[in-house]
Amino acid sequence: MSVNDTVTVIPPGRPLHGQVSPPGSKSITNRALLLAALAKGTSRLGGVLKSDDTRHMSNALRQMGVTVEEPDDTTFVVTSSGRLQAPEGPLFLGNAGTAVRFLTAAVTTVDGSVTLDGDEYMRKRPIGPLVDALRAAGLEVSSATGCPPVQVKGSGTLAATRLEIDGGLSSQYVSALLMLAPCAAQPVEVALIGQDIGARGYVDLTLACMRAFGAQVTELDANTWRVAPTGYVASDYQVEPDASAATYLWAAEALSQGRIDLGVAADAFTQPDARAQGFIAQFPQMPAVINGSQMQDAIPTLAVLAAFNRTPVRFVDLANLRVKECDRVAALHDGLNAIRPGLATVEGDDLLVAADPALAGSHSDCSINTHADHRIAMCFALAGLKVSGVRIQDPLCVGKTYPGYWKALESLGVELQWVSA
Known part of the structure; x- marks a missing residue:
């Protein structure tokens, strides 16, 4: 497969249940x-x-x-x-x-x-x-x-x-x-x-x-x-399991109202991204402001989840996200607005996600530019659990930290459609 390939996540239309072991940190x-x-x-x-x-x-x-x-x-x-x-x-x-x-x-x-x-x-x-x-x-x-x-x-x-x-x-x-x-x-x-x-x-x-x-x-x-x-x-x-990887599974569980057993409790992680579970657990009533400075790699997960929240969410202190594998503030803004125009705005280093529970069950003929960034690919796959038509570019970039990500989704019964360029 090449960087020009895409994968589309087919909304399962049901709660996700199963057991997935996250990779090591x-x-x-x-x-x-x-x-x-x-x-x-x-x-x-x-x-x-x-x-x-x-x-x-x-x-x-x-x-x-x-x-x-x-x-x-x-x-x-x-x-x-x-x-x-x-x-x-x-x-x-x-x-x-x-x-x-x-x-x-x-x-x-x-x-x-x-x-x-x-x-x-x-x-x-x-x-x-x-x-x-x-x-x-x-x-x-x-x-x-x-x-x-x-x-x-x-x-x-x-x-x-x-x-x-x-x-x-x-x-x-x-x-x-x-x-x-x-x-x-x-x-x-x-x-x-x-x-x-x-x-x-x-x-x-x-x-x-x-x-x-x-x-x-x-x-x-x-x-x-x-x-x-x-x-x-x-x-x-x-080495303990990867908390950043776990955030995608916690979010998939919350979005689908399912139950995914990771084999490790959230409070057993020592990595800072594990604190994202506290915000995921509040979905669909996530707080109005979330500070991203101390759980930077979890922000993409939370930002996509926030699109389906009942009320808007402002993510603050995101300056360091601009110098990750890509400018993740810009990539999240562009990806969310590709799903639906006006879904996200940027003010300085803050990302504002408008939030709309009615997105669930909708269709969006959009292609997400991952910028070869594994976290952008994995977080927008979550949007595909609820919105049909979301295509993820360069899906194998997840190999940077979670080579088994797509197989993990399939093990939960999620259907994927692959298109090779």
């Missing part, structure tokens, strides 16, 4: 892969996600001398000397934001030169603030455009004692610096400039994963951590 899998690669010895990672993003991370680690075995569909076995080696060629990371940002910091420990690059979409995603933070710490890191490709010249050691970053720009920058810090020759303070951390919950995920691999981190205050120069210790680690 992409966010946690890529953190655990990197930390296992920085640890001397063998680590066994269970419950992992096998997708485009984690494939790019694992392949990059292999290029740097790390052995990454895959004995089954949900396991990585990582064996490392504890040091990343200079690769023979550039690291190609597709459009995997976690991989390119985490590795940009991590490869400063390499004795040699490393180039990190990605696809056409990645080359539009900002990384300048992280590059500047590393340069300010005396490291040789450069990016001609403020986006990948990034060039790093490492000396094999990290002499910095303080790393600073504006935490409001991206939690991935903060996580990248935190994961680098234990590799230093002496204690490092990681400090945030500014008042806010974008998606603070993801920083907490990073800290939990670091500690599982032996890091010693002390929180000095809300914006500063002291990290001991311990390096990392090989560990066996279990």
Whole structure:
């Protein structure tokens, strides 16, 4: 199949019932892969996600001398000397934001030169603030455009004692610096400039994963951590299911008034996107204002669900959604208005969804431009559960984080119509 293919979700006209196991967390899998690669010895990672993003991370680690075995569909076995080696060629990371940002910091420990690059979409995603933070710490890191490709010249050691970053720009920058810090020759303070951390919950995920691999981190205050120069210790680690993926299934359950068993309770997730379940549970009476800053990847799900709500919903603090795989604020606006003109408007970085329960059962001859963004494809498939005629472009882009998404819908009895270009 090609990027020009489409899939149409046929409204089932009945409640969806069944059992679906979400894939492992992409966010946690890529953190655990990197930390296992920085640890001397063998680590066994269970419950992992096998997708485009984690494939790019694992392949990059292999290029740097790390052995990454895959004995089954949900396991990585990582064996490392504890040091990343200079690769023979550039690291190609597709459009995997976690991989390119985490590795940009991590490869400063390499004795040699490393180039990190990605696809056409990645080359539009900002990384300048992280590059500047590393340069300010005396490291040789450069990016001609403020986006990948990034060039790093490492000396094999990290002499910095303080790393600073504006935490409001991206939690991935903060996580990248935190994961680098234990590799230093002496204690490092990681400090945030500014008042806010974008998606603070993801920083907490990073800290939990670091500690599982032996890091010693002390929180000095809300914006500063002291990290001991311990390096990392090989560990066996279990990755929890992906909360972002779970949001589509929770929303499908709510839209269809069905019952979908995920095998894990919403309150068992530690990922920040799980808080979206609290808003989904209120459907069709979702609140008038929803702040998206701390559950960014769940906003596409909630925005499409809001189209069927009884009252309008304003989504606020969405600035970081503009620098994801695509400008998701614009993509959500355009997709919702393709279903019905006037369904969404944008004011600054706020998205206003007009909401109309009468959309359910209607027909819309529309084609949703996914911009090769997995979350745009998956969230607008939800609209197809209630509105006939919704066609999703480039449906296989879901392979970035949830390769089994379409099969999961089919397992619930949802009919899909595929058209190959």
